[in-house]
Amino acid sequence: MDTPTFLAHLQTHDTPLTLPRGGTLRWDDADLHRAAHAAGPEHYALLALAPGALPWQRARVLLQTLAATQAGLDAPTRDTLARLARVLTLALPPAHVITALLALRRLRANHKHTTRAVLRFVLEHPDADTLIAARRPALLDCFEHALGKTAARGCARRIAGGDTGSDYLRRRLLRFLAVPATAPGRVEALYAPPATGTATGTATGPGAGADAAARALPDEPALALDAAGERPATVTATNRGDIAATLVHLYRGGPAEDLYAALGRYLDDAARAFPRFTGTVALVLDASASMRGHGEREWAVLSQAAALRMLLSRVCDRLEVIEVGGDERAPRGATDLATGVLDALGTGPDLVAVVSDGYENRFPGDLARVTATLPRAGVTTPVVFCHALFTGADDLTLRRPDPSLPQRGFWHQDDFTALLPWMFAHCPAGRPWLHTALSARLDALDRQATDLTAALAA
Numbered sequence: 001m002d003t004p005t006f007l008a009h010l011q012t013h014d015t016p017l018t019l020p021r022g023g024t025l026r027w028d029d030a031d032l033h034r035a036a037h038a039a040g041p042e043h044y045a046l047l048a049l050a051p052g053a054l055p056w057q058r059a060r061v062l063l064q065t066l067a068a069t070q071a072g073l074d075a076p077t078r079d080t081l082a083r084l085a086r087v088l089t090l091a092l093p094p095a096h097v098i099t100a101l102l103a104l105r106r107l108r109a110n111h112k113h114t115t116r117a118v119l120r121f122v123l124e125h126p127d128a129d130t131l132i133a134a135r136r137p138a139l140l141d142c143f144e145h146a147l148g149k150t151a152a153r154g155c156a157r158r159i160a161g162g163d164t165g166s167d168y169l170r171r172r173l174l175r176f177l178a179v180p181a182t183a184p185g186r187v188e189a190l191y192a193p194p195a196t197g198t199a200t201g202t203a204t205g206p207g208a209g210a211d212a213a214a215r216a217l218p219d220e221p222a223l224a225l226d227a228a229g230e231r232p233a234t235v236t237a238t239n240r241g242d243i244a245a246t247l248v249h250l251y252r253g254g255p256a257e258d259l260y261a262a263l264g265r266y267l268d269d270a271a272r273a274f275p276r277f278t279g280t281v282a283l284v285l286d287a288s289a290s291m292r293g294h295g296e297r298e299w300a301v302l303s304q305a306a307a308l309r310m311l312l313s314r315v316c317d318r319l320e321v322i323e324v325g326g327d328e329r330a331p332r333g334a335t336d337l338a339t340g341v342l343d344a345l346g347t348g349p350d351l352v353a354v355v356s357d358g359y360e361n362r363f364p365g366d367l368a369r370v371t372a373t374l375p376r377a378g379v380t381t382p383v384v385f386c387h388a389l390f391t392g393a394d395d396l397t398l399r400r401p402d403p404s405l406p407q408r409g410f411w412h413q414d415d416f417t418a419l420l421p422w423m424f425a426h427c428p429a430g431r432p433w434l435h436t437a438l439s440a441r442l443d444a445l446d447r448q449a450t451d452l453t454a455a456l457a458a
Contacts, residue, residue, distance in 0.1 A: 001039035003047070003434070004406060004425045006032070010053040010061075011418075017059060017099050025103050033064045041068065042077045043431075045084045046438040049445070051226055051418035055096055058225075062088040063100040066117055067109035078113070080442070085117040087445045090452065091225035094131055094217050097121060098138050105145040116176045118146035123186045124179055126222045126452050132189045134216040140190045147172060156191045159184045179457045223448055231412060235391045237300035241413020242266040243307035244300075251299045263310075270413065271314035274420055275436040279351065279429030280318040282344035283309055286356035286388070288325025288335040297390055302331065304411060305355045305388045311416060320347040335359060337401060338366040345374075345381055350429040352383040358399025368402040382426040386410060386419065 009032065018026040027033075037044045047053070048061035065085055070078050089097050101118055104110070122139050125131060132139055144152040151172045163169055164184050173187075174180040238245040246263045250256060291302040313319045324340040325331060337360055344352045360367055371383055385402065387409035400407070406426060410419050421437060424430030 001036050001043065003043075003431065004422070006036050007047060007050055007053075007422065007425050008406075010047060010050060010057040012054070014054050014056055016056050017063070017096075017103060019099060019102055019106060025106050027060065027063075027103075029060070033060050037064050037068055041065070041070075041073065042080050043435065045081055046435065046442065048084065048088060049225070049438050049441050050421055050434075055092055058088055058092055059096040059100045062092070062097070063103050066100075066111075066114045067104055067107055069111060070113055080439070082113060082116070083442060083446045083449075085113070086120065086449050087223065087225075087442065089117060089121040090125070090223035090449050091221050091445065093219065093221055094125070094127065098131075098135055098142070101142045102138060105141060110145065115146045118142050119173070119176045120178065122146075122190075123183050124177060124453065124456060126456060127218050128182070128186055129189070130216070130218060132186060136190060136192075136194065143187075143190055153191075156187055159187050160191070178453050182456060222452060223445065225445065231414075235411070237297060237303070240300065240304055240411060241307065243270060243310065243413055244303040247303040247306055248299045251303065267310055267314055270311055270416065273417065274311075274315045275433060275440065277316045277424060277430070277433045279316070279424075279427065279433075280320065280347070280349040281312060281316050281423075282320040282322065282347045282349035282352045283312060284337060284340035284344050284352065284354040284356075285309055285321055285323045286325055286335050286337065286340075286354075287323045287331050288359070288361070289331045290335070290359045290361070291325070291357050291388065292331040293390075301357055301388045301390055301411075304413075307413060308355060308386070308410070308416065308419070311420075315420070320344065320349060322347075336362045336366070338363060338370040341367065341370060341383060345379060349381060351423065351427040352381055353386055353423055354383065354405070355386045355388055356401075357388050358396060358401060360401035364401070368404065371402055371405060382406075384408070384423055384426050386423070 009029070013029060015028055020026065033044075036047075045061060045065050048058045062085060065081055070081065073081075101121065104114060104118070122128065122132075122143050146152075147155065155169055155173045158166060158169060165174070165180075173183060177183055232239045237248050243263065243266045246259050246266060250259045250263070285305060287302065287305075291305065292299060293301055309319075309321060322340045322343045324337060325335040335356065337354055337356060341352060341354065354367075374381075374383070383405055385405040385407040387396065387399070387407055389409045389411040391411055392409065394409070394411075396409075408419060408422050410416065421434055424433050
């Protein structure tokens with residue numbers, strides 16, 4: 001799998017899955033997802049948790065993971081996939097999950113892990129009562145597909161007759177659930193006659209004549225996957241995260257002792273969110289006059305670039321820094337990014353990361369010419385471009401010195417959460433790092449999902 005390309009796809013391709021009534025599933029990138037899954041089901045599934053992955057892409061990963069057989073997979077991998085499926089069914093908008101589960105029915109995909117995931121969503125979701133009231137026909141279809149129509153209706157008849165724990169129910173239904181006590185009431189609700197005036201057709205996804213009652217679906221997922229920090233409405237040099245703000249005060253001559261102590265604490269807090277990267281990163285850091293800026297923006301961009309450097313120094317086993325255009329405290333003007341890249345490659349890194357505002361004002365076009373010759377010279381070390389911005393709305397028309405390089409912008413400290421996985425994904429040494437980081441994220445989210453289930457049981 002080409003991890004950086006697939007990760008970029010997850011973060012940019014926002015076309016929804018659709019299920020036209022009576023038609024086939026419309027899934028425009030199905031081949032890409034199937035190929036990525038075939039290359040490694042666990043790695044593929046974990047990438048859904050990468051910061052910035054889009055909800056419809058995460059819904060595709062859920063669909064592919066549940067549709068595929070798990071024959072031949074070891075127990076730890078199956079456990080990871082089961083936990084990932086549970087997290088996604090809680091962390092996606094309910095309408096996305098319902099579309100994915102109905103797609104399983106269209107694809108005639110049903111395995112034990114599929115059955116478990118579907119039943120837990122339909123019967124144990126924290127908003128299950130609301131979901132059933134809003135999308136009863138669709139969820140009934142999902143329920144009957146998961147169990148098989150005969151078994152599902154047999155369970156419903158027994159529950160309607162007062163059965164809550166017979167051997168039949170345990171074998172056919174309850175053994176798939178974490179909180180069996182919730183099942184009887186919700187199964188009864190699935191088979192209850194529709195209220196007067198309620199649409200009765202099966203809801204089939206966006207733009208496909210979906211049940212009018214779907215408007216009552218909760219918009220927010222039950223579990224927050226990407227907890228976005230509050231971004232300032234008006235950006236200044238000192239409201240772009242604690243690390244950069246502290247550096248701005250230091251550059252402006254603030255009380256050094258207190259500020260350095262605070263800086264250390266903020267860096268410790270930020271570094272704890274990432275596992276250790278055992279490879280080598282060579283950082284080409286643009287410290288030119290344009291990075292310093294002027295007026296109200298003075299030090300804003302350079303301080304954020306310096307914050308990234310300091311964070312990487314705590315995360316990476318080995319960080320080589322090549323400053324061009326001056327240094328952090330004394331920017332001197334011109335930017336020679338091409339020479340910086342060549343010097344960086346000379347350190348023997350796993351990855352070269354260029355951090356710049358994009359103004360290549362010494363030898364314009366030289367970076368592009370140099371990087372274009374690297375493959376012909378047998379250089380395979382990946383080079384990425386990290387765009388240091390003042391805000392996310394910066395005009396980059398004249399600030400792309402090498403459009404062929406993988407590029408990603410950052411302006412706030414919170415952007416590092418997505419920036420580091422994107423960077424490390426470009427080199428082989430980054431694959432185990434990415435696996436560790438996303439596995440840790442899954443563990444944390446799974447604990448939250450367990451808490452939600454425990455609250456349901458209570």
